[in-house]
Amino acid sequence: MSKDKKEKRNLLAIEKPLEDLYQKLEDLKKLAEAGKMELTEEVRQMEKRIEAKRKDLFTNLTPIQTVQIARHLYRPTTLDYIGYIFEDFVELHGDRNFSDDPALVSGLAKLAGRSVVVLGQQKGKSTKENIARNFGMANPEGYRKALRVMRIAERYGRPIISFIDTPGAYCGIGAEERGQAEAIAKNLREMAELTVPFISIVTGEGGSGGALGIGMGNRVLMLEFAIYSVISPEGCASILFRDAKRANDAAVAMKITAKDLLELGIIDDIIKEPAGAAHNNPEQAAVNIKNALINNLEPLLTLSHRELIADRYNKFRKMGIFEEG
Amino acid sequence: MTSTLSIHNWFKKKQAEKEVLGRERLDIPGGLWVKCYKCGQALFSKDLESNLKVCPKCNYHFKLTSTERIAQLADEKSFKEINANIRSKDFLGFNDAKPYAKRIKDSITKAKLNDAIVTGLGKICDLPCALGIMDFSFMGGSMGSVVGEKVTRLIEEAIVKKCPVIIFSASGGARMQEGIMSLMQMAKTSAALGRLRENSLPFISVLTDPTTGGTTASFAMLGDINLAEPGALICFAGPRVIEQTIRQKLPPGFQRAEYLLDHGMIDCVINRKDLKETLVKILRWFNNVQR
Numbered sequence: 001m002s003k004d005k006k007e008k009r010n011l012l013a014i015e016k017p018l019e020d021l022y023q024k025l026e027d028l029k030k031l032a033e034a035g036k037m038e039l040t041e042e043v044r045q046m047e048k049r050i051e052a053k054r055k056d057l058f059t060n061l062t063p064i065q066t067v068q069i070a071r072h073l074y075r076p077t078t079l080d081y082i083g084y085i086f087e088d089f090v091e092l093h094g095d096r097n098f099s100d101d102p103a104l105v106s107g108l109a110k111l112a113g114r115s116v117v118v119l120g121q122q123k124g125k126s127t128k129e130n131i132a133r134n135f136g137m138a139n140p141e142g143y144r145k146a147l148r149v150m151r152i153a154e155r156y157g158r159p160i161i162s163f164i165d166t167p168g169a170y171c172g173i174g175a176e177e178r179g180q181a182e183a184i185a186k187n188l189r190e191m192a193e194l195t196v197p198f199i200s201i202v203t204g205e206g207g208s209g210g211a212l213g214i215g216m217g218n219r220v221l222m223l224e225f226a227i228y229s230v231i232s233p234e235g236c237a238s239i240l241f242r243d244a245k246r247a248n249d250a251a252v253a254m255k256i257t258a259k260d261l262l263e264l265g266i267i268d269d270i271i272k273e274p275a276g277a278a279h280n281n282p283e284q285a286a287v288n289i290k291n292a293l294i295n296n297l298e299p300l301l302t303l304s305h306r307e308l309i310a311d312r313y314n315k316f317r318k319m320g321i322f323e324e325g
Numbered sequence: 326m327t328s329t330l331s332i333h334n335w336f337k338k339k340q341a342e343k344e345v346l347g348r349e350r351l352d353i354p355g356g357l358w359v360k361c362y363k364c365g366q367a368l369f370s371k372d373l374e375s376n377l378k379v380c381p382k383c384n385y386h387f388k389l390t391s392t393e394r395i396a397q398l399a400d401e402k403s404f405k406e407i408n409a410n411i412r413s414k415d416f417l418g419f420n421d422a423k424p425y426a427k428r429i430k431d432s433i434t435k436a437k438l439n440d441a442i443v444t445g446l447g448k449i450c451d452l453p454c455a456l457g458i459m460d461f462s463f464m465g466g467s468m469g470s471v472v473g474e475k476v477t478r479l480i481e482e483a484i485v486k487k488c489p490v491i492i493f494s495a496s497g498g499a500r501m502q503e504g505i506m507s508l509m510q511m512a513k514t515s516a517a518l519g520r521l522r523e524n525s526l527p528f529i530s531v532l533t534d535p536t537t538g539g540t541t542a543s544f545a546m547l548g549d550i551n552l553a554e555p556g557a558l559i560c561f562a563g564p565r566v567i568e569q570t571i572r573q574k575l576p577p578g579f580q581r582a583e584y585l586l587d588h589g590m591i592d593c594v595i596n597r598k599d600l601k602e603t604l605v606k607i608l609r610w611f612n613n614v615q616r
Contacts, residue, residue: 169542171562172571176580177588181541181561185515189547192516193523208499208508209542209561216512230499230508230539240421240501253419254504266505313516317477319509320470321416 012072014057014065015276021050054276061225063251067233069225069277070204071167076282077136078105078120078163081203084286085293086111086118092149094141098178101142103134103170104214106149111161112294117153119146119214120163123204137170138210140183146214147187150194159197159297162214167232169210184213191216192316193309197300199293201271202226202258203278218312219296220266222258223285224273228266229256266319269296361385363556377597386554386597388534390436391443391458394493398601399456404447408478412439413471417504425502428464436463440471441496444479446486449601452608455483457492459540468540469500473510476544480517480528489527489611491604494545498538511543518547527611529604532559532582532591550607551591553582554600559591 025046032039061069069075082089086109093100106119121138124130138146146162153160169180191198191214200217206228222228231239233251238244255261258270271292278285303311359368364383373380377397378387389397395404412433415426423431433439441463447456457479459466476492483490499507521528530548532541535558542561545551553559560580568575578584582594595603 169561171567173567173573173575173579176560176562176567179546179588179590182546182590184542184561185511185544185546188512188515188543189519189522192512192519209511209539212508212512213542216516228505230503230505231501236501242422253417253421254501255417256505261505264505266509313520316509316512316516319506319513320474321414321503321506322470322474323412323414325410 012068014061014068015054017057018050018053021046021053025050051275058225058275058277062248063227063257064233064248066225066257067227067247067251069279070227072277072279073125074279075165075204076278076285077125078122078165078203080282081163081286081289082107082109082118082120084283085290086116087113089118092152093145095144095148097144098141101134101139101145102132103136103166104138104142104146106145108152111159111290111297114159115156116159116161117149118161118163119149120203121166121210121214123165134170136166136205137168138166138213139170139172139175140178140180143169143180143183143187143213147190150191150198154194154196157196159199159300160194160217161293162198162200162217164200164202164206164211164215164228165204165226166207166210167205168207169213184209187213188216192312194312195305195308197297197303197308198312199296199300201289201293202228202267203289207232216312216316218300218308218315219268221269221271221292221296222261222267223271223278223289224258225277226258227251227256228258228261229254362387379597384555384596386534386556388461388495390462391438391460394458395443395447395456397597398449398604399447400449400451404445404456406443406445407482408444408475409439411471411474413469413500413503415502416506417502419502419504421502428502432464436460438463440475441466441468442472442475444475446482446488449608450605452605452612453486453488454608455479455486455488455490457490459493459495461495461497461535464500465497466495466540467497467500467507468510468543469503469507470510472496472500473507473513476510476514477517480514480521483526484521484524487524487526489529489608490521491529491531492544493531493533494536494540495533496536496538496540496545498540508539511539514544515547518544522549527607529607531600531604533557535559537561537563546590548592552593552595552600552603553585553591555582555594555596557582559585 028039028043089107089109091107105122109118121136122133123136124133150160198217200215200220202222208230233247234244236250237246261267271288274281274284359370361380363385366382413429419425442459444457527549530545530551532553536545537560585591586594
């Protein structure tokens, strides 16, 4: 697939103003090829214009536009990132109790030569894939598998890296019967006590308890156009505003973008996305993530078990805003 | 799969939902007579009170306020509230039907509480314990920064005092008006329970009607021992959300305490009249093994 073709397929509503420019660029290129005209300068100019326009479009996104990007069907998934960032990945399956949850992947891998454990929710890139992956909504067995591999990391003193990209933990009859709430709650308690460095990255949708259920890293990072919220903007709108169409208002009110969450002290850093967001250049997005991972892991590697636990505990202990007295 | 989505049924369902909601909201009115929400039996309110607010005919457990719960369980005058003066703050400037700031103020007046949980130290049959009692009458028992902070401080206090923690949960889940900060209370309270466990101190979770969402998916499910009152709705996602997601009828008794017992999620379902006695037995058991 040529790069141009890919770009066209990936256009979001907010990217529509670019459509014209892409067309012009393509025409220029065709013209240059057919007539053997010297248009290199024109092509370069047009590419520059596209770049500028794209930058402009992505600088002042509304929260709900960010939501669209975060949920983009072509947004790189956890397995994409694992492929780009790590070496020698061996996927580990199953919670050893009930089944294997395809909505949450995990495994052994090397990060710049260092043994680590990686895990994260896995969305699909087509309807068929999404059905197989349950749209990245994990069942209790997914959370229990996550905890199982975290324990392996802990046993051998290896860092843990979690990728968060989920609309939320699955809500279905089976999920309830097998203890979705208990699975998440237990993960929260156990993650707080892990004796190894742990970094979580919100790469797409950080959907509520389903996201937090693998998200208690010593460092919590977020891609520039990812979102993280207690409930989906649509859910919040239909419950509090009594109108699902007011999702935009809900998205604004809840403060769900990386910038907002950095200000609130929920995340530690924002990872820049390439021009036109991660789906336009997954390789570059992966490079940015890899650099962020290495930089953030470095200082954690010098901490003792007790310091790592204290670091994590204090991080979450501080969260909450209230009045006293 | 049942196809229940005809327009006709949809209206019927809406109406049925309305009726249920109407009844739930009333809870116990000030009148002399109360109609049981479940069986419809007319009950003399004095009788209902003396029966611990349980319907003598059908065993329906009415919701209790935190004050009532303390009065039923703690030794007289033993309960000393802590952190009573922490209040919610509208730090997002959140405005849905009503500004959150106003909602907090109105709830304080209406529920005569500062937030959705009362915490403190008390004794049950002379056994000291740290008690947290959530109150559904304050914004549906939703967990925001205040509930999270009070639960966490209660656990920390129990570690200092070396006593067990008992929390009665009743909660609609995370408080959306506090956005992501309400989600983080799940992490904070669960981490604190980890510390309690490190200190070999027990946590007894008593799940009452209803315990849902972020509260269930954090401290409420983390008891060394999880008890529940009969008929209590206990879930991660509420029944309506699930019905909308899977478009199937839910099995009878789904997400009720007895159903969770059958599925291995709680240790016992305890009638309110036996609750104190059971708690005392459990506390005595733990007391014996501690140092």
